[in-house]
Every structure is written in structure tokens, then in C-alpha cells.
Amino acid sequence: MKDASLSVDLAGLRLANPSMLASGILGYATETLERIVECGAGGVVTKSIGLKPCKGYANPTVVQTDCGLINAMGLPNPGIDEFAKEIHEAKAALKVPLIVSVYGFSAEEYATVARKAAAAGADGIELNVSCPHVKETGSEIGQNPKILAQVIRKVKASVHKPVIAKLSPNVTSIADIAVTAAHAGVDALTIMNTVKAMAVDVETMMPILANKSGGLSGSAVKPIALRHVYDVYEQVRLPIIGCGGIVDWQDAIEFLLAGASAVQIGTAVALKGPGVFKAITCGIGAYLRKKGFRSVNEIVGLSHRS
Numbered sequence: 001m002k003d004a005s006l007s008v009d010l011a012g013l014r015l016a017n018p019s020m021l022a023s024g025i026l027g028y029a030t031e032t033l034e035r036i037v038e039c040g041a042g043g044v045v046t047k048s049i050g051l052k053p054c055k056g057y058a059n060p061t062v063v064q065t066d067c068g069l070i071n072a073m074g075l076p077n078p079g080i081d082e083f084a085k086e087i088h089e090a091k092a093a094l095k096v097p098l099i100v101s102v103y104g105f106s107a108e109e110y111a112t113v114a115r116k117a118a119a120a121g122a123d124g125i126e127l128n129v130s131c132p133h134v135k136e137t138g139s140e141i142g143q144n145p146k147i148l149a150q151v152i153r154k155v156k157a158s159v160h161k162p163v164i165a166k167l168s169p170n171v172t173s174i175a176d177i178a179v180t181a182a183h184a185g186v187d188a189l190t191i192m193n194t195v196k197a198m199a200v201d202v203e204t205m206m207p208i209l210a211n212k213s214g215g216l217s218g219s220a221v222k223p224i225a226l227r228h229v230y231d232v233y234e235q236v237r238l239p240i241i242g243c244g245g246i247v248d249w250q251d252a253i254e255f256l257l258a259g260a261s262a263v264q265i266g267t268a269v270a271l272k273g274p275g276v277f278k279a280i281t282c283g284i285g286a287y288l289r290k291k292g293f294r295s296v297n298e299i300v301g302l303s304h305r306s
């Protein structure tokens with residue numbers, strides 16, 4: 001039987017396969033992004049970039065747990081004017097869609113950063129409206145339907161590239177927030193950012209992270225992310241990118257069946273290395289062949305059959 005097609009269309013972004021690098025992991029430098037693409041990623045998302053440079057929090061910023069990582073990096077980034085050169089270089093070097101993750105402290109700021117990122121060569125914009133622990137941006141925006149809609153409308157009016165909103169699980173109903181984002185005109189959704197969490201050192205009797213609390217990613221959050229993808233798929237007719245604890249091809253297939261058109265991988269790249277992209281993509285291809293499907297698209301949302 002002919003090989004199944006792994007390519008997917010994400011609101012106009014053509015991916016050769018549905019695996020993508022999640023924001024926050026190795027997303028600063030062209031060389032590392034090139035390496036991720038060589039290892040098989042169908043698309044890449046940069047670290048979140050703001051209007052001004054930001055040093056981030058003091059160390060420790062990451063703690064490993066039995067089931068994943070808790071991070072509180074605090075949005076470290078060089079600011080969009082400095083990062084624009086990197087976007088330009090990466091766009092020339094990469095053969096896959098380059099999505100720039102942006103954040104701001106107002107709708108205007110999001111729009112300015114998005115406009116500069118698009119002008120520098122970004123193929124798409126991912127709005128980080130869900131960082132779990134930085135005040136006045138992130139989830140404080142993503143939790144507030146009125147402000148979220150303003151951010152999306154302003155960014156959509158400022159750039160002519162697909163705009164993706166990365167939503168927070170730290171809300172009462174992510175599906176309601178997804179509906180708000182859809183009405184405001186967003187093109188796709190990434191479900192989800194990290195889950196609020198913390199770790200305490202029993203010797204020092206203090207929180208381990210300098211910021212005290214952070215966001216949990218990795219295997220522990222996979223069932224949470226899967227459920228959110230499933231719920232959002234039922235409410236919103238937009239492409240969904242599943243993100244949260246995807247480690248192997250079986251995880252990726254679960255997300256596709258729940259309604260995701262593509263998946264982002266972050267913690268598994270940090271813990272197992274970039275070889276995960278090829279392993280996941282090959283596994284998806286073999287699964288589709290074995291089950292007699294001709295393309296990834298044929299299985300998106302299939303678990304919703306009643």
C-alpha cells in the first residue's frame with residue numbers, strides 16, 4: 001500500500017508532517033532550529049518574544065519532577081528589535097513554517113510585536129496569552145474574554161499571517177475561552193500551555209523555584225491536555241494544535257483522534273533529545289498504513305464518532 005500523506009494544513013501553513021517544536025524549548029537561535037528541522041519537525045515555534053528585552057527570573061528556573069518539568073523562566077528574551085535579525089536568518093535557513101511566539105502587556109503591544117515579527121519573516125504568529133506565572137500578561141490576558149478578544153482583533157488587523165492563540169489550562173472552561181478566541185477571528189488554537197504547579201525542598205523547607213511557583217509540562221499533563229483538545233474540538237471549528245506531554249507516536253495519535261490537526265513537542269525534546277520528531281513521525285506513518293488510512297487528516301477528531 002502507498003505511504004499515507006503526513007502533510008497537514010494549519011490555517012494556510014503547510015506542514016510536511018504534524019510534529020512541531022513547542023515554544024520555550026531551544027527556540028532562540030537559527031542553528032538549533034535548523035537542527036530540530038533536520039531531526040524531522042514539520043514546523044517550529046520560537047520562545048515567546050516581547051517588545052522590550054527581558055532577563056527573566058533568577059535561578060533556579062526549572063525543576064525536574066517524577067512526571068515532567070516545572071518551569072518559571074519569566075519570559076527571558078532579547079526583545080523583538082534584536083530578535084528580528086534571528087527571525088530573518090531563520091526564515092532564510094528553514095524549509096518549514098517558522099512561527100514566532102509573541103507576548104505583550106496590552107493589545108497594542110501584542111500587535112506591535114506581531115507586526116515586527118511578520119515583517120522580519122515569520123510565517124505565522126502564536127499569541128502567548130497563557131504564561132502561568134508572569135503578571136499582567138499571559139494567563140491574565142487569556143483568562144479575560146474581553147481583553148483576549150481585543151488582543152486577537154488588534155493583532156489580526158496588524159498582520160496578514162495566520163494567528164494562533166495558545167490557551168491556558170488554568171481557567172474554568174478552556175472551551176469557552178476558545179469560543180471567544182474564535183469569534184474574535186483567530187485562525188488556530190494551541191491547546192495548551194503549562195499547568196500551575198510547584199515543588200518544595202524538604203531540606204531547605206523552601207519552594208525550589210526562585211519564583212516559588214511555575215508551570216508543569218511533560219507526561220503528567222498529557223491526559224489534561226487531551227481532554228481540553230477533545231472539549232475544544234466539540235465547540236470550535238478551527239485547527240487545533242495539541243500540546244502537553246507528548247512523548248511518543250501513540251501520544252500524538254491520541255491527540256489527532258481527539259481533534260488536533262498537529263502536535264507540539266517541548267518537554268520530550270528537552271528530556272529525550274530532538275530524535276523524538278523522527279520517531280513520532282515514523283510511528284504516525286506506520287499507524288496510518290496499518291489502519292488503512294491515506295492521510296493524517298482522515299483521523300483528526302475520529303474519536304468523536306458516537
Ligand code: RRO
Nearest residue numbers: 048072073074075131194215
Ligand atoms: O517563560 C516562562 O516562564 C514560561 C512561559 Br513564557 C510560558 O508560556 N509557559 C511557561 O510554562 N513558562
